[in-house]
Amino acid sequence: MEKQEQVRNSNLKCSFCGKSANQVNRLTAGPGNVYICDECTDLFREHFEKIVEGSASIEKIIHTCTICGTRAPASHRYCFNCGTHF
Numbered sequence: 001m002e003k004q005e006q007v008r009n010s011n012l013k014c015s016f017c018g019k020s021a022n023q024v025n026r027l028t029a030g031p032g033n034v035y036i037c038d039e040c041t042d043l044f045r046e047h048f049e050k051i052v053e054g055s056a057s058i059e060k061i062i063h064t065c066t067i068c069g070t071r072a073p074a075s076h077r078y079c080f081n082c083g084t085h086f
């Protein structure tokens with residue numbers, strides 16, 4: 001059970017939610033040092049695909065939560081933690 005092809009370097013973080021590799025089940029590497037965790041794959045799939053295509057940059061997609069500073073999609077004013085305050 002030692003063979004795991006997922007990213008286990010805790011220095012690497014999900015570019016979307018900011019969780020480190022050992023906080024998530026799986027971290028997938030994309031182009032340009034962009035990483036996406038399994039939790040964000042569903043939420044950010046279309047954004048991630050645009051980054052992979054090269055039609056969008058991470059900076060345009062990621063928005064910093066105005067409340068806690070956590071990263072969130074640009075289409076969201078708040079992160080997922082603060083999103084309940086909508």
Ligand SMILES: [Zn+2]
Binds near residue numbers: 018038
């Ligand atoms: Zn994530």
Ligand SMILES: [Zn+2]
Binds near residue numbers: 066067068
């Ligand atoms: Zn927040």
